[in-house]
Amino acid sequence: MITLNRHLPGPHDVVIVGGGPAASFTALFLLEHGIRPLIVERDSFPRFHIGESLTGEVGGILRDLGLEADLAARRFPVKHGVTVYGASGTNTFWVPVMRRQHDGDLTSTTTWQVRRDEFDRFLLETAAARGATVMKGEADGVLREEGTVRGLRVKTAEGVEAISCRILVDASGQKTFLANQGVTGPKERGNYEKQVGIFSRVTGAVRDPDEAAGNTLIFYQEKHHWAWFIPLSETETSIGVVVPGEHFSQSGKSTEEFLEWKLRNLNPALTARLRNIRFTEPVRTASNYSYRVKNFTGPGFVCVGDAHRFTDPIFSFGVFFSAHEARLAAAAIRDVLANSTEREADPFAEYEATCDFGQQVIQDVIDFFWEYPLAFQMMAHKSHKGEITDCFAGRVYPAHQPSDAVLTMRRMLERVRSPRPEPVG
Ligand SMILES: Cc1cc2nc3c(=O)[nH]c(=O)nc-3n(C[C@H](O)[C@H](O)[C@H](O)COP(=O)(O)OP(=O)(O)OC[C@H]3O[C@@H](n4cnc5c(N)ncnc54)[C@H](O)[C@@H]3O)c2cc1C
The missing domain is CATH 3.50.50.60 (FAD/NAD(P)-binding domain)
Known part of the structure; x- marks a missing residue:
């Protein structure tokens, strides 16, 4: 206290x-x-x-404030990057945590996953x-x-x-x-106002081996249906699914039933990691967050x-x-x-x-990901690796943006951008 x-x-x-x-x-x-x-x-x-996975630039800010040793002492898992698994567990891409040096080169760094x-x-x-x-x-x-x-x-x-x-x-x-x-x-x-997040923590989830054990995993199914997997300690993992609110309400399930159901059928690469889990926290929800x-x-x-x-x-x-x-x-x-x-x-x-x-x-970046997931994967995997790495870290201000990747996304999004947002309430 x-x-x-x-x-x-x-x-x-x-x-x-x-x-x-x-x-x-x-x-x-x-x-x-x-x-x-x-x-x-x-x-x-x-x-x-809620909000447990930190980007690379947050790691940099925490170091600038002289807090690295304190975070290490708390044994927060070290995050080296994010793997995003496409529908059916395919079209996977990996975005490492990297920082830009003064000469513009990218070098590996790390950040943390935190129990908030x-x-x-x-x-x-x-x-x-x-x-x-x-x-x-x-x-x-x-x-x-x-x-x-x-x-x-x-x-x-x-x-x-x-x-x-x-x-x-x-x-x-x-x-x-x-x-x-x-x-x-x-x-x-x-744009994501109608989404709902349903989440908890589990033990027994299967992580990637060695230093990859602390990384964030994202799994998606169809548009706007996805799940997160964020290691929070050596044994506990934060697990959540995010779907359109209508999909949840039409299911007729309780939040607990819905979460267990989605963890079983949202994405096979996720299901394979959760065969022997035990819930360690109540199931919570977040809605109207956008x-x-x-x-x-x-x-x-x-x-x-x-x-x-x-x-x-x-x-x-x-x-x-x-x-x-x-x-x-x-x-x-x-x-x-x-x-x-x-x-x-x-x-x-x-x-x-x-x-x-x-x-x-x-x-x-998020709108583009949902409109063109395969193009996004190609950019992250091949054509604009460094620029997507910048975005995921948080280098999203005028010193680095708009990059060629973001300009390409904006050009393509002009055809599909959502109408003007409505006032709330
Ligand atoms: C489902 C979900 C998953 C998320 N996952 C991630 C993630 O993995 N990584 C990430 O970086 N972010 C994530 N986020 C976002 C993250 O939770 C927030 O962006 C972050 O907590 C914002 O910090 P903040 O300090 O602005 O607000 P908060 O952390 O919410 O802090 C606000 C504080 O203000 C206090 N407060 C409110 N009103 C008053 C008042 N009237 N008087 C006094 N105190 C008051 C509250 O008690 C609270 O402590 C997620 C969000 C959601 C909805």
Whole structure:
């Protein structure tokens, strides 16, 4: 159980809503700039969270923050790459975890698979140990002055607190706190909004041998029907299936029955690995997880990670966006505080444009994968190996994109892109 420091009512330079990866990474990067934020998290940690496979660039960010030894000490499985098995267990392709050196060459590196209860607590405790203040409470309102966000109303065990700040960071994840408060622009449905994820953990799953034992495996069947296999310790594996919600509801099965049924028939290469499994966790679900919030920065506020967008979990980008956007947000906040520009119309416009750029690359990669799985396999396997490796790692910003691979995908997608998203609710 994390020890929560006593808070102060403010004014604070920065207050962060949420205590997940987006919040802790933002805090850790702010601390590197000498800014000590207040973090407001409503849950007691450790708590369960889905999202266990990290991309290569997250591994790099964790190393940059000096956390490699701590992750190794926790014995999180080491991930060298992802194998994607096509329908019927064929058309398989492999994407290794690699980093780009300064001269542009790709070299092998590794990242981790993490149990999020432990990982999120570790990040939050590290932020606190390095100088952030963490308080337990639920953000339930925003303080505003002439259109500028000036602070937060927080419900705590003792009552309601008003906490003032110069900049409010929304890292509340899928709760999209500032969107719900009407501070940001509208929240729109994403392309994968009708999908449902049904998942648990098992022991007894058959892994690849030797150093490949920690890798992520993805199995797909028909369009939008797929499963993940993510090693979480020497014995436990995270297993999940994702399908259109309608397919689940029409099955008439309970979540437990549905998961067991799909693990048996979704893809033979998956079934072969699960003959002697035992479930070690309850079966959980995630639905309506795909959305996008418009205008997610403005005077006195900025959103990071799931608080403004989540597309789909198939290639494990969620924690990556939280970590990378945290680094960008912290640098932007440092500049805004130094120049006292937090009340200007949109002090974080550049940050917002960069986030949208990267998120759009991934949206296009995922859309393309489902529209043209065989072309995708050819690109990953042969014609655009390095560029697909870049995308899977998280090199999705202007220094690396749009690559020839992404331009090709966009050209082909123009014929099939989904209609404009509808507003939620
Ligand atoms: C089925 C599925 C599988 C996934 N698999 C992967 C994967 O393999 N790899 C990957 O990288 N990502 C994966 N993701 C995505 C990943 O879970 C998220 O992108 C990631 O957790 C986002 O981090 P975050 O910090 O933005 O939000 P969160 O981790 O959700 O943290 C938000 C925090 O804010 C707190 N909070 C919310 N509202 C308030 C409030 N009002 N006041 C105070 N605190 C509040 C919450 O309690 C929570 O602790 C998956 C997602 C789904 C749906």
